[in-house]
Amino acid sequence: MTAVAERGRRVRETSPVLAFLGRRMLGALGAILVASLVIFLGTVVLPGDAASVVLGRNGTPQQVAALNHRLHLDKPAGTEYADWMSGLAHGDFGDSAVGLAQGETHAPVWPLISGPLKNSLILALVTALFMIPLSLFLGVLAAVNAGRPADHVISLGTLTGIALPEFVIGSLLVGVFFVGLNWLPPVALVPPGANPLDDPQKLVLPVMTLLLASLASGVRMVRAGMIEVLGTEYVQTARLNGLPERRVLYRYAMRNALAPSIQVLAQNLQWLIGGIIITESVFAYPGLGTTLVTAVGNRDVTVVRDIALLIAVAYILINLVADLIVMLLVPKLREPA
Amino acid sequence: MSDSRNDRPPTTPLDAMFDQRLSRQTLFRGAAGAMLGMSPLLAAACGGGSTSSTAQTSAGQPKRGGVLRVSFASAGTAETLSPLIAVTPIDQARVQSLYDPLIITNPDFSTSPGLALEWNPNSDATVWEIKLRSGVTFHNGKDFTADDVIYSIQQMSKPSSYALPFVSGINAKDIKKVDKLTLQVPLKSPDSDLPSNFAQYNTWIFQNGETDFKHPVGTGPFMYESFTPGQQSVFKRNPNYWQSPKPYADQLKIVGITDNGARLNALLSGQIDAMGMLPTAQAKAHQSTGDIVVLTGKSPQPIMFYMDVTKPPFNNNDVRTAMKLIVDRPAMIEGALNGFGSVGNDIVGKGLPFYDTSLPQRVQDIEQAKSLLKKAGQENLTVELQTSEIIPGFVESATLLAQQAKAAGVTINLKQVPANSYYNPSLLYLKMSFAETQWAITGMKFFYLQALSKDSPYNETHWNVPSFDSLLSKAIGELDKTKAQDYWNQIQTIQYNEGGYIDWVAADWVDGLSTKVKGITPSGAGALGNMAFMDAWLA
Numbered sequence: 077m078t079a080v081a082e083r084g085r086r087v088r089e090t091s092p093v094l095a096f097l098g099r100r101m102l103g104a105l106g107a108i109l110v111a112s113l114v115i116f117l118g119t120v121v122l123p124g125d126a127a128s129v130v131l132g133r134n135g136t137p138q139q140v141a142a143l144n145h146r147l148h149l150d151k152p153a154g155t156e157y158a159d160w161m162s163g164l165a166h167g168d169f170g171d172s173a174v175g176l177a178q179g180e181t182h183a184p185v186w187p188l189i190s191g192p193l194k195n196s197l198i199l200a201l202v203t204a205l206f207m208i209p210l211s212l213f214l215g216v217l218a219a220v221n222a223g224r225p226a227d228h229v230i231s232l233g234t235l236t237g238i239a240l241p242e243f244v245i246g247s248l249l250v251g252v253f254f255v256g257l258n259w260l261p262p263v264a265l266v267p268p269g270a271n272p273l274d275d276p277q278k279l280v281l282p283v284m285t286l287l288l289a290s291l292a293s294g295v296r297m298v299r300a301g302m303i304e305v306l307g308t309e310y311v312q313t314a315r316l317n318g319l320p321e322r323r324v325l326y327r328y329a330m331r332n333a334l335a336p337s338i339q340v341l342a343q344n345l346q347w348l349i350g351g352i353i354i355t356e357s358v359f360a361y362p363g364l365g366t367t368l369v370t371a372v373g374n375r376d377v378t379v380v381r382d383i384a385l386l387i388a389v390a391y392i393l394i395n396l397v398a399d400l401i402v403m404l405l406v407p408k409l410r411e412p413a
Numbered sequence: 414m415s416d417s418r419n420d421r422p423p424t425t426p427l428d429a430m431f432d433q434r435l436s437r438q439t440l441f442r443g444a445a446g447a448m449l450g451m452s453p454l455l456a457a458a459c460g461g462g463s464t465s466s467t468a469q470t471s472a473g474q475p476k477r478g479g480v481l482r483v484s485f486a487s488a489g490t491a492e493t494l495s496p497l498i499a500v501t502p503i504d505q506a507r508v509q510s511l512y513d514p515l516i517i518t519n520p521d522f523s524t525s526p527g528l529a530l531e532w533n534p535n536s537d538a539t540v541w542e543i544k545l546r547s548g549v550t551f552h553n554g555k556d557f558t559a560d561d562v563i564y565s566i567q568q569m570s571k572p573s574s575y576a577l578p579f580v581s582g583i584n585a586k587d588i589k590k591v592d593k594l595t596l597q598v599p600l601k602s603p604d605s606d607l608p609s610n611f612a613q614y615n616t617w618i619f620q621n622g623e624t625d626f627k628h629p630v631g632t633g634p635f636m637y638e639s640f641t642p643g644q645q646s647v648f649k650r651n652p653n654y655w656q657s658p659k660p661y662a663d664q665l666k667i668v669g670i671t672d673n674g675a676r677l678n679a680l681l682s683g684q685i686d687a688m689g690m691l692p693t694a695q696a697k698a699h700q701s702t703g704d705i706v707v708l709t710g711k712s713p714q715p716i717m718f719y720m721d722v723t724k725p726p727f728n729n730n731d732v733r734t735a736m737k738l739i740v741d742r743p744a745m746i747e748g749a750l751n752g753f754g755s756v757g758n759d760i761v762g763k764g765l766p767f768y769d770t771s772l773p774q775r776v777q778d779i780e781q782a783k784s785l786l787k788k789a790g791q792e793n794l795t796v797e798l799q800t801s802e803i804i805p806g807f808v809e810s811a812t813l814l815a816q817q818a819k820a821a822g823v824t825i826n827l828k829q830v831p832a833n834s835y836y837n838p839s840l841l842y843l844k845m846s847f848a849e850t851q852w853a854i855t856g857m858k859f860f861y862l863q864a865l866s867k868d869s870p871y872n873e874t875h876w877n878v879p880s881f882d883s884l885l886s887k888a889i890g891e892l893d894k895t896k897a898q899d900y901w902n903q904i905q906t907i908q909y910n911e912g913g914y915i916d917w918v919a920a921d922w923v924d925g926l927s928t929k930v931k932g933i934t935p936s937g938a939g940a941l942g943n944m945a946f947m948d949a950w951l952a
Contacts (some may be wrong), residue, residue, distance in 0.1 A: 179625075
């Protein structure tokens with residue numbers, strides 16, 4: 077084949093993985109833009125504003141309007157949205173509306189949220205580190221013992237966890253491990269600037285709460301996938317060939333059961349990002365959820381928008397990574413169409 | 414209106430989603446029982462079983478040292494160290510630690526000299542000369558002088574300051590410095606009790622020239638070290654404090670924990686030493702367990718219903734009186750506040766100077782209520798009562814009132830509205846004809862000026878009686894205490910008979926302390942002994 081034809085062939089046969097990545101990233105950008113619009117519109121329709129919050133009882137409609145005007149918080153929505161987006165493109169998260177209303181000339185949002193963001197990420201990561209292996213292990217265990225007591229215990233246990241609201245789980249855990257046994261602290265107060273991992277004891281109950289609240293879906297997906305795969309001929313063949321059971325399970329069977337489970341695990345991770353608000357509040361953990369909720373109460377729209385968008389971006393990125401992993405796991409998806 | 418609607422406890426974070434911070438007063442209390450109250454209830458239920466007193470004894474000699482950790486509900490990024498815009502309990506705790514007042518309010522509402530030693534009015538109480546305390550220094554070593562007080566008052570007089578209601582009667586631009594420690598304050602109208610204007614924390618004194626309060630400097634018992642709004646502040650002991658040997662603790666940490674359950678758990682586990690605003694159900698549960706000390710401060714704090722006296726059916730005084738007679742006050746205190754309060758008599762200010770104790774205590778009288786309603790042609794009256802979770806006790810008391818009213822043939826339809834609109838003047842506040850309110854009161858004068866006179870900014874009952882206004886001015890301007898008491902009695906009698914307020918309780922301040930904390934005496938003037946951290950020591 078001539079050199080030209082050779083190059084042409086390479087160009088035509090772009091790796092499907094790269095093509096996939098390219099398409100998905102474009103899609104992700106689009107999703108982020110749509111999310112930003114929805115978030116922005118959401119804060120626009122919120123009744124009340126930072127100015128009336130700060131002025132309080134003294135906030136006659138005229139005074140509120142005057143303060144809003146002074147703070148440039150009454151720009152037309154389109155301008156405000158454009159300013160916000162262009163600021164973000166430069167890494168500028170904007171000024172806190174409450175800070176400005178209190179009379180500060182600059183009230184950058186990033187220092188207000190970077191600490192809580194870090195704390196929430198650490199909590200989410202630690203939880204994920206346990207959740208993924210636990211989901212896999214328990215799912216396999218349940219599948220292998222399908223119909224037998226071990227399966228029932230696992231299924232029932234995880235179902236109970238997911239059925240109970242997090243604050244109930246959190247309270248029960250506090251009741252057992254603090255009030256009852258006095259083994260663990262009931263609140264996870266982390267001083268500002270400190271690393272949550274410095275005192276890992278504080279993280280145990282919040283992580284346990286998050287795990288109990290979320291394990292069921294992953295476990296059940298893995299279990300279902302495994303049961304299906306374990307019934308196939310090729311697993312039978314592997315067994316008949318004398319391969320050790322552990323190898324059969326984890327090297328051969330699980331790989332094929334994983335694809336749908338990845339999606340569920342990804343959903344769990346997404347839930348961790350946005351859904352830890354309640355757990356954070358029950359354990360007084362200074363994370364992003366608490367910051368977001370007080371910002372909503374204070375009508376600090378800049379902070380609300382920034383945090384909401386960060387969460388949305390995390391969601392979208394996790395989706396992207398999950399799809400990529402599935403594609404890598406399932407060779408069929410990698411074949412050119 | 415600090416002396417009025419501040420010191421509201423915060424709601425849970427989820428409630429905060431629907432709250433608007435009124436005057437940055439996001440009273441984040443509320444649905445503790447509903448959503449996130451389970452953990453404390455569980456912790457409470459599993460507590461020990463011994464008895465203990467609820468009063469905090471200060472037996473023993475104060476010990477120096479240690480870190481005092483106090484927690485209130487967080488107000489997020491709106492928390493501040495400036496007295497001018499401080500509004501939530503956690504702000505108050507910080508302000509009262511960093512700065513000093515001109516006049517100190519004692520637990521029994523008597524006063525002691527603070528930064529001001531003498532207050533001398535002229536013959537008609539229109540000009541006051543204030544002599545200041547000498548030898549006081551700011552945290553940065555500068556001397557405290559009249560310049561600092563003059564500057565502070567001028568800043569308080571700005572429209573954006575929450576201290577404005579207290580200094581609006583002062584001609585701020587005409588304040589004269591007589592000497593280094595003396596100033597002359599001219600008033601727009603006579604005020605026989607100018608000192609009382611400077612008790613509340615929005616009027617505490619800061620340094621001449623202070624603008625951004627980022628590294629605030631005060632004369633108070635604790636000095637600024639660090640502050641992360643929404644999380645915690647760290648202050649250290651002021652070794653040169655003029656109320657030596659106080660403070661006793663080496664460091665004061667004020668931590669924000671919004672969830673009531675989490676805050677109590679932090680106290681129970683020893684991660685904090687004191688918490689302000691313990692919800693009454695939890696307080697009751699812990700009073701007999703001995704694991705923490707429940708501190709109760711008797712206070713005039715009214716939680717009350719109000720009626721718009723200008724709109725039917727409440728424009729008829731017989732209907733108003735009937736409503737006042739429907740309330741079974743002790744039952745309401747028990748049901749809504751778990752017993753933490755004393756019976757109110759519809760006039761505000763129980764326990765304060767000039768309160769009229771001679772007016773007969775109203776009790777439930779359904780028969781009389783029915784006959785008054787009949788006389789007014791309002792038998793089988795149906796009204797709508799708007800309530801909100803913004804203050805603990807509001808929804809409970811509204812529900813109880815609706816039940817109690819049935820006996821008199823009155824149907825009260827409850828409408829629960831979002832907390833963010835309840836005190837928002839742009840939304841619902843001052844537009845509701847039958848609703849609830851709560852005030853933090855340290856002096857009757859301020860309540861009447863802010864709620865019941867012609868220019869009142871918070872005239873909830875839409876009260877507008879010119880003869881009442883002139884009585885009020887006379888009472889406020891009268892230097893002779895006997896004559897003043899007479900005027901105040903007349904004012905209160907009018908309110909008692911014709912006013913739109915149904916004040917069923919003087920609610921207690923209820924807080925929680927670790928058994929290690931000594932020295933805090935309950936005060937009617939504010940939570941945790943009116944933020945008496947300089948008195949506290951760790952055993």
